Structure formats: C-alpha cells, structure tokens
Amino acid sequence: MFINCVAGAFPNLLSLSPDTAQAYKNEEEAGKAIRESGLAREDIFITTKYSGLNGLNIETSIKNSLKNLGVHYIDLYLIHHPSLAVPDIPTAWAEMEGLKNAGLVKSIGISNFNVKETGILLASAKIVPAVNQIMLHPYVYAKQAPLIAYSNAKGIVIEAYSSLIPITHLPGGPVDKAVKAAAKRLGATNDQILLAWTKAKGAVTLTTSSKKTRLEGYLAAGDLKLTAEEIEAIDKAGAKGARHMRMRSILYRVSVTAALGCAGLLAASYLGLELW
Secondary structure (H helix, E strand, O other): OEEEOOOOOOOOOOOEOEEOOOOOOOHHHHHHHHHHHOOOHHHEOOEEEEOOHHHOOHHHHHHHHHHHHOOOOEEEEEEOOHHHOOOOHHHHHHHHHHHHHOOOEEEEEEEOOOHHHHHHHHHHOOOOOOEEEEEOOOOOHHHHHHHHHHHHHHOOEEEEEOOOHHHHOOOOOOHHHHHHHHHHHHOOOHHHHHHHHHHHOOOEEEEOOOOHHHHHHHHHHHHOOOOHHHHHHHHHHHHHHHHHHHHHHHHHHHHHHHHHHHHHHHHHHHOOOOOO
C-alpha cells in the first residue's frame, strides 16, 4: 500500500490515502486498516487498480474491489497497464467511463501508459484520465519527459511511483552527489530531496514506509524548495547514469526471472520493482 505524500492532483486529499491494486493482493488488508483508522469515508482517498486478476473483466473486478475494501465507492480507479485494456484501449476505457457514470468511482485514470497509448485512449474518450501513474526518478526522467509534457498538455496529472529507487535500489550512482549536495544545503535527507525533485517535475509522489517518523519526513518534503541549479544537476546526473542503470536493471530482471519465473517478474513489475 502506497501513501500519497505530496498532494497536488487532488487538493482536498486528507489524512489517509491508500494506493492499492488487485495485483498487489492487499485490498482486504487496506480495507481493514481503513476501518480501524476510525476516519470518516470522506477523509480517506482510496486508489485501486484494475489488474485483470484471474481474467476477470472491469465490471466484475470493481465490484470485488469494493467488497474487499469495504466501501461503496473508489476515489480513483486506474487501468494498471495498457496490456490489460482488453479487447482494446478504447473499449476498456469506455467501460471505465461507465463505472464513473454509475457512481462506483469518483475519478478514473491510467498507469504505465506511454504517449502513443494515451493518444489512442484520448482519441475516443469522453472523459480525460485524471492521472497517469508512472515510474519517475532521475535515471528514467529523460525517457519519461516527453510523456510528462504530453500529459500536462492534455490535463492529465502525473503520479510518480518508485521515485526513491536511486537510493533504495541503486545507491552509489551518479545522482548521489547532486542529491547529497542539495540535502546538505537544506538540512534534509536524501529521500526528501528526491521527493522534492519529483514534485518540482509537477508530479504527485507515491511512496510508503512502516515508520511514522519517515512518513512525516516524506510529508515535510513537500515544503522543500530546490533551486533551478540543483534540479538541473540532478537531471544531468540522472541522464549520465541512465545507461549504466539500465544495465543494472537488466541484470536485476534476469535474476528475478531466474529465481521466480515469468510470473515473478510480472509481480515485481506490478510492485514497482522493475527498474526500467
């Protein structure tokens, strides 16, 4: 379950914002946490995703998600990956629009769609996706920049996942120096700098932790202001290290596939562990 730490797409986002998905198999646990929180439903912003689990269609899947979460509506419902939009993207998106029109979801969006796939969707859409949830960190920024620009032009908010990968999975890379320099100037932590960088790119940041102090630190990152020079330094370092990081990602994916098979690799991708 991810926590939306830097509100931006939805200004009224309040104290609890679980991000779940069928593929994560955590909807029931999230539902239990929601009930135990004691918060009113309107004080919770729930995101879940259609992951095509067990081959079920969108209509059946949303009903299962509502039951698992113990709620009557979802705030944001996403198509987890364009490959799951069957039989095609326009048809699947029309079904998503039907869910919104029926009041089962407040907003609908997409995840891991590229420019071409988003364009196919928009060509027939009656409702523009509220968000596109994508991997975004300095080592993939150059690759994702055209999609970010395209989404901004179309009124689609970017939600960023795996923004902390440079320090959690790939420490010691070219980005470290620029991040540490900014952290020293601001008296912040490296993870806070990466979250502030992501916000500077106009994205809503998704991240998680089991520690209250760390979550509080993530929230505080929303107030950090990086200079243009610091942002540029992180961008350049990310571009410089992209090729090296791609090779490390390939080796990582090969190791996951060897250990867990194709099913394990797909699960890793869903969980944001696929680095490229």
